[in-house]
Amino acid sequence: MSFSNKFECFIAIKVNKLCAKVEAHHSKLEDLAMTCLCISGIPDGLAVSPKCIKDIWLFSDFSSEDMAALASVGSRKTYQEGEVVFHQGDAADAMFLIKSGRIKLSKIFEDGRQVTLDYRKSGDTFGDNMFGEAIHYPVTARCMETTYTCGFKRSDFEQLVLEHPGIGLQVIQKQSEHIATLTTRLGDMNIPCLEERLYQVLLNVAREHGVSVNRGVRIQFPLTHEDLSFLTGSHRVTITKALKKLRDSGKITKDGRSFILSKDIV
Amino acid sequence: MSFSNKFECFIAIKVNKLCAKVEAHHSKLEDLAMTCLCISGIPDGLAVSPKCIKDIWLFSDFSSEDMAALASVGSRKTYQEGEVVFHQGDAADAMFLIKSGRIKLSKIFEDGRQVTLDYRKSGDTFGDNMFGEAIHYPVTARCMETTYTCGFKRSDFEQLVLEHPGIGLQVIQKQSEHIATLTTRLGDMNIPCLEERLYQVLLNVAREHGVSVNRGVRIQFPLTHEDLSFLTGSHRVTITKALKKLRDSGKITKDGRSFILSKDIV
DNA sequence: AACATTTTGTAGCCTGCGCTACAGAATTTT
DNA sequence: AAAATTCTGTAGCGCAGGCTACAAAATGTT
Numbered sequence: 001m002s003f004s005n006k007f008e009c010f011i012a013i014k015v016n017k018l019c020a021k022v023e024a025h026h027s028k029l030e031d032l033a034m035t036c037l038c039i040s041g042i043p044d045g046l047a048v049s050p051k052c053i054k055d056i057w058l059f060s061d062f063s064s065e066d067m068a069a070l071a072s073v074g075s076r077k078t079y080q081e082g083e084v085v086f087h088q089g090d091a092a093d094a095m096f097l098i099k100s101g102r103i104k105l106s107k108i109f110e111d112g113r114q115v116t117l118d119y120r121k122s123g124d125t126f127g128d129n130m131f132g133e134a135i136h137y138p139v140t141a142r143c144m145e146t147t148y149t150c151g152f153k154r155s156d157f158e159q160l161v162l163e164h165p166g167i168g169l170q171v172i173q174k175q176s177e178h179i180a181t182l183t184t185r186l187g188d189m190n191i192p193c194l195e196e197r198l199y200q201v202l203l204n205v206a207r208e209h210g211v212s213v214n215r216g217v218r219i220q221f222p223l224t225h226e227d228l229s230f231l232t233g234s235h236r237v238t239i240t241k242a243l244k245k246l247r248d249s250g251k252i253t254k255d256g257r258s259f260i261l262s263k264d265i266v
Numbered sequence: 267m268s269f270s271n272k273f274e275c276f277i278a279i280k281v282n283k284l285c286a287k288v289e290a291h292h293s294k295l296e297d298l299a300m301t302c303l304c305i306s307g308i309p310d311g312l313a314v315s316p317k318c319i320k321d322i323w324l325f326s327d328f329s330s331e332d333m334a335a336l337a338s339v340g341s342r343k344t345y346q347e348g349e350v351v352f353h354q355g356d357a358a359d360a361m362f363l364i365k366s367g368r369i370k371l372s373k374i375f376e377d378g379r380q381v382t383l384d385y386r387k388s389g390d391t392f393g394d395n396m397f398g399e400a401i402h403y404p405v406t407a408r409c410m411e412t413t414y415t416c417g418f419k420r421s422d423f424e425q426l427v428l429e430h431p432g433i434g435l436q437v438i439q440k441q442s443e444h445i446a447t448l449t450t451r452l453g454d455m456n457i458p459c460l461e462e463r464l465y466q467v468l469l470n471v472a473r474e475h476g477v478s479v480n481r482g483v484r485i486q487f488p489l490t491h492e493d494l495s496f497l498t499g500s501h502r503v504t505i506t507k508a509l510k511k512l513r514d515s516g517k518i519t520k521d522g523r524s525f526i527l528s529k530d531i532v
Numbered sequence: 533a534a535c536a537t538t539t540t541g542t543a544g545c546c547t548g549c550g551c552t553a554c555a556g557a558a559t560t561t562t
Numbered sequence: 563a564a565a566a567t568t569c570t571g572t573a574g575c576g577c578a579g580g581c582t583a584c585a586a587a588a589t590g591t592t
Binding site: 113116127158164171172176178183184187191233 | 347373375381385394395396397399400405424428429430431432433434437438439441442444446448449450451452453455456457458489499526
């Protein structure tokens with residue numbers, strides 16, 4: 001019933017593209033994990049070493065001069081799983097770069113509703129909404145695993161960009177991508193049928209955070225039905241039902257606690 | 267039934283803040299309309315005059331040197347109401363700055379669903395997704411009224427930012443704001459009850475495109491029930507019903523073809 | 533291993549809203 | 563001003579999915 005043929009076809013193409021992209025992407029991340037020096041036990045608050053920044057692919061084509069400048073301004077901090085970097089409503093005066101780990105951005109509304117807006121991973125920035133007029137963070141950033149970050153104060157960062165315009169260009173690019181992601185999410189939220197919406201949401205998460213495995217693409221961290229209900233704006237019980245249908249139709253499977261999106265859908 | 271007391275209170279505060287902000291903002295825009303030279307009948311394709319750019323508040327605190335640089339790179343073009351600047355899927359190689367007028371960004375899906383993602387107005391940029399990996403525009407940009415734009419090619423613009431980092435900083439700021447807007451939209455889409463969702467959506471549109479009038483805030487352009495159904499991801503007929511309820515409860519009124527959000531809700 | 537906690541699954545009621553159909557109002561076009 | 567088109571409003575059927583409640587399974591903790 002739910003999926004038209006045209007739609008299924010579209011999905012299949014999408015998942016295959018996804019595999020290639022995720023693979024390429026992931027190999028870079030592994031390099032990072034191997035070579036980065038500053039992950040191992042350097043106290044928080046110290047300046048970030050240039051080497052450490054260079055290894056983040058975001059800045060990988062920077063000149064050593066730009067790199068040194070960036071490193072001199074950032075301040076390192078380690079957070080444990082479950083820790084909150086900033087709460088929604090806190091005064092916004094810094095943006096963060098994720099060295100390693102993973103962060104969930106969510107928003108809580110005055111009526112108690114909670115929405116997961118995005119997951120960010122190594123190489124991503126967050127808290128960049130501090131540019132713009134707002135003086136408070138509009139979201140809460142909570143770590144999903146042990147996370148190493150570099151924080152940049154707004155004024156420092158602005159100065160940095162003025163002196164090293166290439167850094168600004170990189171940030172513009174990164175923001176562009178986030179705008180694209182959010183745009184996609186916004187479109188997804190408009191899918192009326194939950195089953196399709198859920199599948200799209202999973203597809204997007206997989207595109208960002210998946211690894212390619214033989215059966216398809218595996219999402220790297222466990223997502224509970226409750227997480228998914230926040231992501232899709234739906235009810236937990238309804239998610240359970242929809243997942244069952246998706247599993248029955250072979251579009252997804254589970255490997256332990258994590259989902260695998262099948263790549264071989266006709 | 268639908269709105270709790272707490273919620274109503276929140277709305278009231280919001281609308282009042284809105285009025286002040288919109289007023290301040292609008293006076294700037296009017297200045298622009300008065301002083302800008304290049305709106306009046308200069309042929310398309312010519313370089314943009316520095317004066318013309320300076321009048322856009324986005325760049326208002328630029329040095330004349332930065333201004334001249336920006337002007338030399340941009341290329342002016344005029345579009346009529348209903349004209350499309352670019353279609354979803356077109357090769358993306360330029361971003362645009364709106365001198366005056368208004369543009370609707372929307373996305374059409376393979377299953378025929380259509381979603382309105384954003385309205386952009388004078389001083390905003392669009393098509394900035396050309397940074398990032400994508401080589402195609404992910405949305406369609408259609409003019410809602412006669413619109414004057416300045417187009418910038420990607421390579422030109424990158425060069426420009428490298429030479430004039432302040433411009434990059436402005437763009438980062440602008441993007442930050444769009445990210446904030448999209449984030450809000452995404453939260454809004456998660457409101458389960460259509461009546462509340464619709465009201466939030468109207469509130470957001472008003473915040474961006476409203477003028478303050480004695481009764482509250484008026485949205486500057488007509489929105490049909492169909493437009494709203496795209497914005498809320500809902501059905502046209504259901505919108506009609508929800509609007510009726512909102513009108514009955516005094517939260518909104520109509521002035522001719524445009525909506526007014528009441529400011530004096532207790 | 534025993535216990536506590538979190539996550540997943542099943543069942544059933546009931547409302548909100550998608551959808552079709554048609555009719556009146558308002559704009560635009562001729 | 564007449565005709566055509568677009569927009570708004572009303573009515574009713576049907577079902578997807580929200581919600582509560584409870585039970586089984588899995589995970590985490592002594």
